[in-house]
Amino acid sequence: MRVRSAWLEELELxxxxxxxxxxxxxxxxxxLLLSLEGSSGETGRAECVAARDPxxxxxxxxxxxxxxGEYLLPDxxxxxxxxxxxxLARVRYLKGHPMAKAAVEMALWDLHARERRLSLSAALGGxxxxxxxxxxxxxxPSVDAxxxxxxxxxxxxxxxxxxxxxxxxxxxxxxxxxxxxxxxRIWVDANQAYPPSAGPAVARWAVRTGVEQVEQPFAxxxxxxxxRLNRSRKFRVxxxxxxxxxxxxxxxxxxxxxxxxxxxxxxxxGLTASRELERISAAAGIPAWVGGMLETGVGRAHxxxxxxxxxxxxxxxxxxxRRYYRSxxxxxPFELGTGSTLAVPRGPGIGxxxxxxxxxxxxxxxxxxxxxxx
Ligand code: OSB
Ligand code: MG
Numbered sequence: 001m002r003v004r005s006a007w008l009e010e011l012e013l014x015x016x017x018x019x020x021x022x023x024x025x026x027x028x029x030x031x032l033l034l035s036l037e038g039s040s041g042e043t044g045r046a047e048c049v050a051a052r053d054p055x056x057x058x059x060x061x062x063x064x065x066x067x068x069g070e071y072l073l074p075d076x077x078x079x080x081x082x083x084x085x086x087x088l089a090r091v092r093y094l095k096g097h098p099m100a101k102a103a104v105e106m107a108l109w110d111l112h113a114r115e116r117r118l119s120l121s122a123a124l125g126g127x128x129x130x131x132x133x134x135x136x137x138x139x140x141p142s143v144d145a146x147x148x149x150x151x152x153x154x155x156x157x158x159x160x161x162x163x164x165x166x167x168x169x170x171x172x173x174x175x176x177x178x179x180x181x182x183x184x185r186i187w188v189d190a191n192q193a194y195p196p197s198a199g200p201a202v203a204r205w206a207v208r209t210g211v212e213q214v215e216q217p218f219a220x221x222x223x224x225x226x227x228r229l230n231r232s233r234k235f236r237v238x239x240x241x242x243x244x245x246x247x248x249x250x251x252x253x254x255x256x257x258x259x260x261x262x263x264x265x266x267x268x269x270g271l272t273a274s275r276e277l278e279r280i281s282a283a284a285g286i287p288a289w290v291g292g293m294l295e296t297g298v299g300r301a302h303x304x305x306x307x308x309x310x311x312x313x314x315x316x317x318x319x320x321x322r323r324y325y326r327s328x329x330x331x332x333p334f335e336l337g338t339g340s341t342l343a344v345p346r347g348p349g350i351g352x353x354x355x356x357x358x359x360x361x362x363x364x365x366x367x368x369x370x371x372x373x374x
């Protein structure tokens with residue numbers, strides 16, 4: 001592949017409602033949207049999942065814009081690149097910044113698949129035509145509001161609900177949802193908010209309220225605390241932030257710190273890394289699922305394609321477009337289908353096209369980069 005030019009746009013999009021987690025509230029998202037035009041005339045796209053502030057991870061929109069613009073695109077535009085893996089190998093000397101690298105790598109996957117007239121799912125080796133999904137519900141102003149919100153999502157057809165929790169917002173709201181919906185599959189996600197000493201209390205309310213899975217209750221490095229909680233075996237312990245690459249997953253497996261794995265392609269450095277994590281989790285007998293970072297339709301299309309791989313057996317955090325933004329930036333928004341599923345786009349690459357008017361309305365800055373070699 002030869003990338004002839006690239007453009008990096010920064011969009012501002014309003015969420016349909018605030019999304020509150022243990023680390024903060026998001027009302028809008030700044031999204032970096034990257035387009036790579038190949039000498040073939042095809043264009044590959046991806047978005048960067050970094051948020052405006054470094055609360056969920058150390059990266060931010062500003063650090064990703066800098067990394068992509070100052071290092072990754074100049075490298076890409078100065079070389080021919082056989083495939084995304086070759087690009088990754090070339091930028092390995094640059095430390096860290098997996099979200100920035102993922103944006104470029106994923107746009108290359110889209111371009112590569114489009115040039116080969118393959119859907120991204122097929123290019124990755126995926127099999128499913130629909131992927132099962134759930135919905136992630138933020139912390140609400142009151143327990144009543146939460147129960148109502150969950151009810152609305154169930155009416156829309158979601159069958160698995162993930163509740164964001166933190167100390168002070170856990171056993172009571174989760175218990176209230178359980179009382180209202182005795183058979184519901186309830187997962188919880190704390191985004192590292194509990195100290196290891198809270199493990200026994202977390203286990204007690206999780207069992208009492210019939211929680212199926214507890215995601216990332218403790219800090220990223222607290223593998224031992226996760227392993228201790230995982231011994232209860234009455235619910236799965238899922239790792240999200242703790243797994244950043246192959247080595248961290250292998251260590252977590254060795255220490256029995258997880259019984260479920262959340263793979264977010266935009267967080268772990270892209271689709272090549274995600275596929276590797278899928279393979280390792282499969283070999284270890286650990287069920288995996290694809291997580292979300294409030295992506296637009298572009299990032300959602302990448303994630304949906306990834307979720308067609310064999311070991312993504314648990315429902316993904318990839319909901320319908322209307323759950324996220326007031327205005328979607330793709331022409332065919334994702335809709336929830338029967339059995340709480342999203343259809344996998346069949347067209348070349350990520351299989352979705354930009355709604356240029358919506359992008360123009362959301363655009364706050366934009367920069368073009370051109371090939372430097374002859
Ligand atoms: O921890 O899974 C998380 C969103 C932003 C940052 C972290 C997380 C999330 C979600 C959103 O839970 C899931 C989605 O995109 O639907
Ligand atoms: Mg999470």
